Amino acid sequence: NIHGMPVAVSLGQGPDQLTKIGGFAPKLYPNDVVLVGLRDLDRQEKTAILDSGVHAFTMKDIDERGMAAVMRDAINLATRNTDYLHVSFDIDSVDPRVAPGTGTTVFGGLTYREAHLAMEMIAESDALTSLELAEVNPILDMHNQTGQLAVDLIASALGKTIL
Secondary structure, rough: OOOOOOOHHHOOOOOOHHHHHOOOOOOOOOOOOOOEEEEEOOOOHHHHHHHHHHOEEEEEHHHOOOOHHHHHHHHHHHHHHOOOOEEEHHHHEEEEOOOOOOOOOOOEEEEEEEEEEEEHHHHHHHOOEEEEEEEHHHOOOOOOOHHHHHHHHHHHHHHOOOO
16 A cells, blocks of 8 residues: 555655656655654654655644744755755645545644645745645545635645735
């Protein structure tokens, strides 16, 4: 089961039939990867992140420093070796009270505004070249709340603003 493994595979970790797609590995280097909003990791995940050189910002970082400061650092780290930015946004990073339609719900996630601010700052960076929004499960959603949030977050990442 490769669910939850795309970053590891892109970093060259895992079976050759996955890591060497396209004839080369790794696809990414750890110091070019930034994770934002981490809050529920098992021991192996913690160790892998700490040992890998991937940059990681937890919910504690967001609580203490604020989303704007964390995102400034995240965008700077992710774009320091390139002019381009790929964003993979897992909707389960948002608190389940805001985004219930996902398979992995853990309380203490991003607020509605924190998620939008992250996407707005990504749009303002002018570095975004590709975006995926993952983990939306309509079967588990309540009145399309998560589906609508996903659409709104994509709009923010593509430049929609309040004014």
